Amino acid sequence: MSYIFNTFSESDDSFLDVVKKAQSLGYTEPNPKDDLNGMDVVRKILIIARLSGLRLEMSDVDNKTFLSKECLDASDTDEFYKHLELYQEKVNQLKNEAKTRNKVIKHIATLENGKATVGLQEIDDDSPFYYLNGSDNMLIVTSNYYHTNKLIVRGPGAGAAVTAAGVLSDILVSIS
Numbered sequence: 001m002s003y004i005f006n007t008f009s010e011s012d013d014s015f016l017d018v019v020k021k022a023q024s025l026g027y028t029e030p031n032p033k034d035d036l037n038g039m040d041v042v043r044k045i046l047i048i049a050r051l052s053g054l055r056l057e058m059s060d061v062d063n064k065t066f067l068s069k070e071c072l073d074a075s076d077t078d079e080f081y082k083h084l085e086l087y088q089e090k091v092n093q094l095k096n097e098a099k100t101r102n103k104v105i106k107h108i109a110t111l112e113n114g115k116a117t118v119g120l121q122e123i124d125d126d127s128p129f130y131y132l133n134g135s136d137n138m139l140i141v142t143s144n145y146y147h148t149n150k151l152i153v154r155g156p157g158a159g160a161a162v163t164a165a166g167v168l169s170d171i172l173v174s175i176s
Contacts, residue, residue, distance in 0.1 A: 001035055001107040003027045003135040005120075008095060009104035010133065015088040015095075016081070027135055031077040038063045038107070038118050045109035045116045048139075054114055064119030066091065098122045104130060128152055 003025070008018045019036070022028050028035045042061045049056045065072065068087040074080035098105050103122040106129050110117050123129045132138055134156070141151040 001038075001041060002132065002137045004036075005104075005106045006132050006134060006136065008091075009106065015091040016085050019084065020081070031080060033067070033071060033074055033077075033080045036067055037072055038065050041107065041109050041118045042116075045111055045118060048109075049111050049116050052111070054111075056114075056116060060116065062115070062117040062119075064117065066094075066120050094120065106130075106132065128154075 004018055004022050004027075007013070007021070008015055011018065013021075019028070019032050023030075023032050029040075034040070042058060042063050046056060046058055046061055049061075068083060068090070070083040071080055071087055074083050094105055101122065101124075103124045105120050106123050107119070108121045108123075108129065125131075128140060128150075129138060132154075136154055136156060139153040141153075143151075
């Protein structure tokens with residue numbers, strides 16, 4: 001998702017072309033619908049919520065999916081792309097409207113006051129999310145201690161090397 005919206009925000013390419021490129025680079029699931037439906041991001045914010053002591057379930061996360069019902073209901077990748085091609089003008093319009101306000105659209109998960117949400121947001125240039133590019137992901141922590149100067153963790157979030165490093169790290173931690 002990060003690669004898709006970071007690239008889409010910066011380029012003149014259509015949303016469909018950006019999604020297809022992300023798939024060709026191995027940044028999406030075999031069917032990109034499985035990323036674009038937001039559920040992977042829902043799972044990640046749920047993990048963060050639970051690590052912070054909240055007792056949330058997947059159904060507690062407000063997933064504001066932006067895809068059409070036809071895209072979400074597509075039974076395979078070809079059908080998904082057919083519906084995405086028909087729907088992409090809506091996403092292109094969201095990007096262009098944000099651009100007129102000097103903003104970009106990003107897919108963001110938020111955990112605030114015990115509530116988790118996932119969805120598209122318009123981001124302006126005073127947010128660190130505005131400057132994300134490529135496959136970078138970002139976690140911003142705001143707390144009593146990190147209020148004025150937020151704690152920011154940023155790094156690559158997709159690709160074979162990053163995934164392999166994560167799996168290897170998990171294996172090494174589990175056997176030590």
